[in-house]
Amino acid sequence: MSDPRKQRLSHEDFLRMFNSVEERVSRSSFEAKFERAVDDVRARVRELGDAAFCWSGGKDAQVLRAVCEAAGVYDCVLGKTAGLEYPAFLQWVTENMPERLEVINTPQDLEWLAAHQHMLFPRNAAIAAEWFASVQHEAQRQFFRRYRLRVLILGRRRSDGNFVGRGGANYYTDAKGVTRFSPLADWTHDDVFAAIRYLNLPLPPFYEWPRGFRCGTHPWPARQWCRDEAHGWSEIYDIDPEIVRYAAIYFPGAERELARRA
Amino acid sequence: MCGLFGYYGPGADPSRLKEIARLAARRGPEGLGLAFQNKSSRPSFWIEFGSGATARHINLIDRCADAQVVIGHCRLASSNVFSQGLLQPVTHGGVVLAHNGNVPGYREDPDWQWGDDAPDSRLLALWVGEQQQRLNVSLAEAWAAVSQRLNGRPYAVLIASQGEFLAAARGLPLWTDGNGYYGSVRWADDLEAVGH
Numbered sequence: 239m240s241d242p243r244k245q246r247l248s249h250e251d252f253l254r255m256f257n258s259v260e261e262r263v264s265r266s267s268f269e270a271k272f273e274r275a276v277d278d279v280r281a282r283v284r285e286l287g288d289a290a291f292c293w294s295g296g297k298d299a300q301v302l303r304a305v306c307e308a309a310g311v312y313d314c315v316l317g318k319t320a321g322l323e324y325p326a327f328l329q330w331v332t333e334n335m336p337e338r339l340e341v342i343n344t345p346q347d348l349e350w351l352a353a354h355q356h357m358l359f360p361r362n363a364a365i366a367a368e369w370f371a372s373v374q375h376e377a378q379r380q381f382f383r384r385y386r387l388r389v390l391i392l393g394r395r396r397s398d399g400n401f402v403g404r405g406g407a408n409y410y411t412d413a414k415g416v417t418r419f420s421p422l423a424d425w426t427h428d429d430v431f432a433a434i435r436y437l438n439l440p441l442p443p444f445y446e447w448p449r450g451f452r453c454g455t456h457p458w459p460a461r462q463w464c465r466d467e468a469h470g471w472s473e474i475y476d477i478d479p480e481i482v483r484y485a486a487i488y489f490p491g492a493e494r495e496l497a498r499r500a
Numbered sequence: 501m502c503g504l505f506g507y508y509g510p511g512a513d514p515s516r517l518k519e520i521a522r523l524a525a526r527r528g529p530e531g532l533g534l535a536f537q538n539k540s541s542r543p544s545f546w547i548e549f550g551s552g553a554t555a556r557h558i559n560l561i562d563r564c565a566d567a568q569v570v571i572g573h574c575r576l577a578s579s580n581v582f583s584q585g586l587l588q589p590v591t592h593g594g595v596v597l598a599h600n601g602n603v604p605g606y607r608e609d610p611d612w613q614w615g616d617d618a619p620d621s622r623l624l625a626l627w628v629g630e631q632q633q634r635l636n637v638s639l640a641e642a643w644a645a646v647s648q649r650l651n652g653r654p655y656a657v658l659i660a661s662q663g664e665f666l667a668a669a670r671g672l673p674l675w676t677d678g679n680g681y682y683g684s685v686r687w688a689d690d691l692e693a694v695g696h
Contacts, residue, residue, distance in 0.1 A: 337686070340526035340527075
């Protein structure tokens with residue numbers, strides 16, 4: 239049976255899957271899957287050369303980290319905005335970042351957001367893709383070039399609707415010459431949850447927040463699938479009211495949310 | 501947060517320290533801070549801060565030539581705020597401290613007195629100084645008591661106080677080469693992990 243796409247599942251669906259994964263995936267079958275991914279990374283690194291992995295702190299990235307470290311790949315990169323991250327996430331990063339992580343800032347901050355208001359709470363795939371391109375992909379490109387890498391290892395999965403390569407391949411080289419390899423490409427949501435359970439991997443606070451498993455890791459203005467702007471500010475307030483107070487300097491919607499909560 | 505580097509010994513080699521700091525700066529790209537003590541400053545410390553992209557400030561380390569104590573810090577801004585007041589090392593009384601980690605609930609702590617423009621790590625420097633003064637204990641003993649207040653959270657710290665130096669870590673990386681150099685990221689193969 240094929241895995242349902244992330245976009246068709248609710249946070250509650252994911253939570254149910256996560257909490258009951260040991261009933262569906264045995265430790266031995268998880269370990270076999272994990273070993274195959276480790277072998278795949280080792281083989282690809284032998285074939286292509288210098289490699290590093292991309293780490294967002296999210297659930298797939300934590301599993302990817304475990305796979306890569308088991309395969310002897312320790313260098314990694316986190317792309318983040320200069321001023322639009324959830325403080326609670328950054329505090330979690332401080333305590334959980336891989337030793338050899340390089341943090342690369344992209345220039346988006348509150349002033350930038352005020353000048354690009356169409357980027358706030360994306361309600362279509364094109365805007366969401368613009369966030370990924372201007373933060374994660376930009377940082378990945380800088381890192382790839384700075385260290386003259388041959389391959390970047392990603393936690394992308396087909397079940398998440400991610401592109402991993404053409405014709406069944408799990409790697410590709412983009413038009414800018416960056417080769418991306420996705421050893422978890424065929425992992426299901428259950429496989430990822432099993433890895434988190436059996437390896438006891440810590441997860442960032444996103445997954446305890448509203449719609450956490452659907453939204454995953456993201457800078458706060460890139461929060462997806464909000465009904466409208468007011469819904470976005472309301473969820474952000476529930477997560478961290480300080481962000482709304484800070485944003486109210488530029489955004490009347492944030493100011494309205496503060497007035498509503500007063 | 502989040503990259504540390506340092507030295508404690510007869511005289512620091514800035515080129516070695518820069519090599520260690522460049523690796524630490526990968527973890528903390530948003531500002532560099534440096535406290536160092538040499539013959540002309542003793543018993544005080546020279547303090548230097550460079551806010552903004554950490555890599556641009558690495559050459560501040562040239563000033564540490566022959567320093568006997570160096571405590572360096574590369575910041576990851578967990579608050580989205582970039583004022584110089586949030587850079588480390590922090591000082592309180594005679595305590596100089598750089599910290600990778602979080603102090604849980606610091607804003608609600610009755611000892612917190614600095615508003616928004618100070619890192620949570622200032623509390624650690626305050627508590628270390630208080631422990632040393634009240635109980636007249638070594639820096640290691642003072643830190644052992646203070647680290648209890650982190651409620652099991654991971655940390656890495658470099659601390660200098662009253663002529664003593666301490667490197668300690670629990671759950672976060674901190675390495676030493678046995679020749680007085682310390683760093684968050686391994687810069688050679690034959691290093692030892694610092695424990696608590």
